[in-house]
Amino acid sequence: MISRKQLIEQIKQKKSFLCVGLDTDIEKIPAFLKEYPDPVFEFNKRIIDATQDLCISYKPNAAFYEARGIKGLQSLIDTWKYLPQDCLNIIDAKRGDIGNTSDMYAKAFFNEDASGMSFDAITVSPYMGQDTVNSYLSYPGKWVILLALTSSAGSKDFQYLETNQGFLYETVIQKANTWAGADRMMFVVGATKSTEFTNIRKFAPDNFLLVPGVGAQGGNLEEVCRYGMTKDCGLIVNASRSIIYASNGKDFAEAAGAEALKIQLQMENELEKAGII
Numbered sequence: 001m002i003s004r005k006q007l008i009e010q011i012k013q014k015k016s017f018l019c020v021g022l023d024t025d026i027e028k029i030p031a032f033l034k035e036y037p038d039p040v041f042e043f044n045k046r047i048i049d050a051t052q053d054l055c056i057s058y059k060p061n062a063a064f065y066e067a068r069g070i071k072g073l074q075s076l077i078d079t080w081k082y083l084p085q086d087c088l089n090i091i092d093a094k095r096g097d098i099g100n101t102s103d104m105y106a107k108a109f110f111n112e113d114a115s116g117m118s119f120d121a122i123t124v125s126p127y128m129g130q131d132t133v134n135s136y137l138s139y140p141g142k143w144v145i146l147l148a149l150t151s152s153a154g155s156k157d158f159q160y161l162e163t164n165q166g167f168l169y170e171t172v173i174q175k176a177n178t179w180a181g182a183d184r185m186m187f188v189v190g191a192t193k194s195t196e197f198t199n200i201r202k203f204a205p206d207n208f209l210l211v212p213g214v215g216a217q218g219g220n221l222e223e224v225c226r227y228g229m230t231k232d233c234g235l236i237v238n239a240s241r242s243i244i245y246a247s248n249g250k251d252f253a254e255a256a257g258a259e260a261l262k263i264q265l266q267m268e269n270e271l272e273k274a275g276i277i
């Protein structure tokens, strides 16, 4: 469990607001790891060892684990157990369903006694409304990270539709902020949408934003910070492929560490510019 206060402290202490995405594809990891009983866990473990001083968050994407059935679930459980407890550990699951089904999703990812895992935060789709989000909020101290303006090209299909209260994504943010405070609710905003951050801050002045899309998707970290950073930082910027697949050789963990360090140094610079550290 990590509170807003602890998150802000971690950012200042580590001079970083980096989230390392564990989108671990068994087809893409170095061949020599296949000798280990669980190559995916071994890969994640070494990535975590190489990056934990440089980031404040980890985000396994559930799809990469669920796609491998029982073995994948075991890799996810073992990875969760290995994640540093001072980091905000996010399961990127993008769930959303009626209440009793959401209760089961929440149990799967938040209730260690039931499933063997208890992440600090989960990504959730807002499409089905408040009753479908309450299940996650009923776990004290856990975070909901609601999809608002995604990094995908298809974000234009629905998220920019006009509603009585502006674009649909603006309505999502305004409504969801009546469901929980900025100590429990975050929003996903893609780094590829950096020019929208000024607008988003009108509706989400205090919320942390989970920002995927730097690295492999080409988002610009400096612009994200210019338009999206708050006095507490307010940003958790994710990079997955650019870090974890920085090398496909024996040096993959070292290369991941070097890539994470590059981003952390940029972040340190941005935090200094903003007078946060």
Ligand SMILES: O=c1ccn([C@@H]2O[C@H](COP(=O)(O)O)[C@@H](O)[C@H]2O)c(=O)[nH]1
Binding pocket: 021, 023, 061, 092, 149, 150, 151, 152, 188, 189, 190, 212, 213, 214, 215, 216, 217, 238, 239, 240, 241, 242
């Ligand atoms: O709008 C969104 C929401 C989630 N994602 C997820 O973030 C990572 C990005 O990975 P990269 O390799 O750094 O591109 C991945 O898990 C996506 O599912 C997103 O990209 N955009």
